[in-house]
Amino acid sequence: xxxxxxxxxxxxxxxxxxxxxxxxxxxxxxxxxxxxxxxxxxxxxxxxxxxxxxxxxxxxxxxxxxxxxxxxxx
Numbered sequence: 001x002x003x004x005x006x007x008x009x010x011x012x013x014x015x016x017x018x019x020x021x022x023x024x025x026x027x028x029x030x031x032x033x034x035x036x037x038x039x040x041x042x043x044x045x046x047x048x049x050x051x052x053x054x055x056x057x058x059x060x061x062x063x064x065x066x067x068x069x070x071x072x073x074x
Contacts, residue, residue, distance in 0.1 A: 007043025016043070043068070 007013060020033035035041060037056065044063045046056045 004040045004042045013043055013045065036052050 007016070016033055020031040022032075023030045027046075040057050044060060044067075046060050046063075048056070049058060051059070
């Protein structure tokens, strides 16, 4: 599974939160769920407790680049 598309709709995120499994540390919570297709789908959220809006938006922009750098060799 190399290719991914983005999760953008609220009801899809809520379904993932409700039915998916999760792993967490102090800064990030990862939710996953099988979707039954060849492509994986990725959605990124940043919690309000992490920082103010400007810092959250900056982090939100940086996360996809970090994910692609880490997953490039996989």
